Amino acid sequence: MISGLQLFGRLMLIAIRGQMQYRSAFFLMVLGTLLTSMVQAIGIWALFDRFGSLGVWSVAHVAFLYGTINIVFASVDITARGFDTFGSSLIRTGQFDRVLVRPASAVILVAAREVALHKLGQLLQGILVLTYALITLNIDWTPGRIALYVFAVSSMYAFFYAIQIVRATMSFWTIETLEILNTISHGGMETAQYPMSIYKESFTNFFTYVVPLACVAYFPMVGVLDIPDPLGSTLLTQSLAPLAGFVFFAVCLAFWFYGVKRYQSTGS
């Protein structure tokens, strides 16, 4: 038996090879997502051009947040495509029954079923913006900061992946994929593009204690950027906050297993 991770890698490769059969369509789609994901960046640029700064936050600081979150979000979109289309293509059709009888973990089979390569456009856009931020900011990359950044990015990845899993799990009950959770995933990404300190307190609290978006994105990034947090967090909180992302992931995965156990096929 090969390990789960190996299986995931092998299935992903097959999915990528399949997509690359349509080469010109692939390049056009990448170009398209690059263009459309630029839209938000243009908005941010226009506002900073008009207003100069956002309190302690300069355009480069926000570009740092924006670039990082876009890279992570695009990576999740690329690799969690199987969960994204889970409701419509596996549950509604009854195909999930076939997945369950295979001698491998259903999580991995679902995750590696499809890959959304066209989202590479958004990834590229994130890299461009982040590069601009890094050149402008001149961050002093101490080992501690590098570690915190890597920790935060992986926790952000776990966080957004977990939301995709919850979305998929819900379709055990609703049959179709619920678009409403897009407000948490896409909305969360848009929210985290700007520093959390600019939002209303109740809103920030929701995205800290209920859905730990601020813990995976805002707090550790403040730590890396080394600016005094308007919300008043200390370096210790900033360094420990990303743990919440992994806890969130574990809870969501547990919800998935509960859903699988309760699953009653839709087929006839």
Place this chain on the structure above:
Amino acid sequence: MKPFLLHSYLAVVAARFRMLLQYRVAALAGVATQIFWGCIKLMVLGAFYAVAVTTPPMTFTAIVAYVWLGQVLIGLLPWNHDPELQELFTSGGVAYELLRPLDLYWFWFARTLAFRTAPTLLRMIPGVIFAVLVLPMIGLPEWALPPPASIAHGLMFSVSFIATVMLSCAITILITISMFWLIEARGLSTFMYGVVPVFSGMIVPLPLFPDWMQPFLHWQPFRGLCDVPFRIYSGDIPLSMATQEITLQLLWVVVLIAAGYSLISFARVRLVVQGG
């Protein structure tokens, strides 16, 4: 040229309208998203306004009206096209469309009118209720959608809004017509998805863009989709300027309809029907 029978076109609008109103659950999800995005936009713009050193070109009340009108009318933006019309091109069904005793342009215009307005209307009502009534009740009156600056502004807004709907339909049909040559409009749709929100003012109100861009932003057609009606509503465009702005909107409507109309007549002569 086929005869222009208004009642036939109205019947097309009514039938499509009833069909599109069936999708209520999807609409509900859309409403929640609109409200969420509206709040985020207001918080972001509010934060910038709070630290502004120089006076911004718009008042914050005008911004609030701009954001909420944009959120509830987002479905009017012409970045996508009727998927059923797309189907006609890939399946070859477009040949049947040419047989109908109606003028193809206005037939599609009627369909598109329903496609643009029915879902928007359905989603608009809860969005407006939230923006007008709920926000003041939960202690955020400064975020609530204000009434039009005056009755006259309200009337002018209605006129401008009709022009907006026409403009949106005229652009949507141009995307549809492009399929005569492209077969698949997904590429063009993606392009429009990037261009339309920026140049209509949906992403950031156009007056907030850099001053050197303003002359260009003023004359381009997408501005008639959001910027003109929303700013007339809030009084940011004074009544003395409103007629002129609406004329510009209508001018674009005429140009784009004429373009679509002649493209259709041109395309049907050399049409290749797909499928067998």
